[in-house]
Amino acid sequence: MADVEIAHISKSYAAHPVIRDVSLKVADGEFIALVGASGCGKSTLLRMIAGLETITSGTLSIGGRVVNDVPSKDRDIAMVFQNYALYPHLTVAENMGFSLKLRGASKEQMTREIGQAAQVLGLSDYLDRYPRQLSGGQRQRVAMGRAIVRKPQVFLFDEPLSNLDAQLRVQMRVEVKTLQQRLGTTSIYVTHDQMEAMTMSDRIVILNAGRVEQIGAPLEVYDRPANLFVAAFIGSPAMNLLRGRLVDGPQGHGVDLGGLILPLPGRVSAEAGRAVVFGIRPERLVVSTAEDALSMTVDLVEATGAELHVHGHLGDHKLILAMPGRRLVRSGDLLPIAAEPADIHLFDAASGQRLDLQRESVRA
Secondary structure (H helix, E strand, O other), X not given: OOOEEEEEEEEEEOOEEEEEEEEEEEOOOOEEEEEOXXXXXXXXXXXXXXXXXXXXXXXXXXXXXXXXXXXXHHOOEEEEOXXXXXXXXXXXXXXXXXXXXXXXXXXXXXXXXXXXXXXXXXXXXXXXXXXXXXXXXXXXXXXXXXXXXXXXXXXXXXXXXXXXOHHHHHHHHHHHXXXXXXXXXXXXXXXXXXXXXXHHOOEEEEEEOOEEEEEEOHHHHHHOOOXXXXXXXXXXXXXXXXXXXXXXXXXXXXXXXXXXXXXXXXXXXXXOOOEEEEEEOHHHEEEOOOXXXXXXXXXXXXXXXXXXXXXXXXXXXEEEXXXXXXXXXXXOOEEEEEEOHHHOEEEEOOOOEEOOEEEXXXXX
């Protein structure tokens, strides 16, 4: 096993920058997810680690060895692709053992290594089949088995579950994470699916236009987004973000949304009048009986089974409220809503950066 260190890496195609001064340390045995919208550079960064893309500037080390100019085949990594990349004319066993065959492994070693990997992945009964005879989930297991038999220092996953249906994706993400924990192999996993990133990784790296916006444990990123981009990207439904200006008056500190004042639970190290964004996650809004509750007008109700997603508005500002259970709510209803002070987020509108609140015992 090995750690991976990315130090100030950049990548440009001609004059077009794709990766911009990215630095990241992945500990031995850690599972890291690279997440971001399409075109953010996450797959390019993964391919640079794999040696499939050249590095314009910066340093990449695997296991303490600088590998910028080391060919992909000599980096001791294994990559699992989105499209499986299986040889259609080879059986499952032959696909899994292909790299061992290239290394000149003996027949006995190949049989042993393939058998062990097949047992771990539940493929023992499919070794004589061809890829066309397998389901999508089984093909992905074969691709993972091919990576496992190499016993690499690092696993690289490039959106390996994106071709699977929703139910199978849930099953496979559990299997991938369980397998990684069992093997203890350093893993870097690219996905555009934030749920995969949140549920599978030890830490998340959120990329935007080739830059790192935030690195942290899944719940850390969820609970304390560093900026507006992270706040809007992580979470489904997305965080409610309401634009306004800071006010400071006899009733305390708040955000003026154009005549509607949302109170803040503490002081902000910013002057009154500054343009800010007030954030609250949909599941942190609650229906309240408090006298100071705000009235949200319901526009649309989505029943997801486990909860209701209630779309509405406060004045000119749109909101989503995620309600557990099956309360009867209709379009046009007025819902009294409130939020706990600890659940409020505040961001500078110009820079997008998080503004910390000095908490006071004031209810939002």
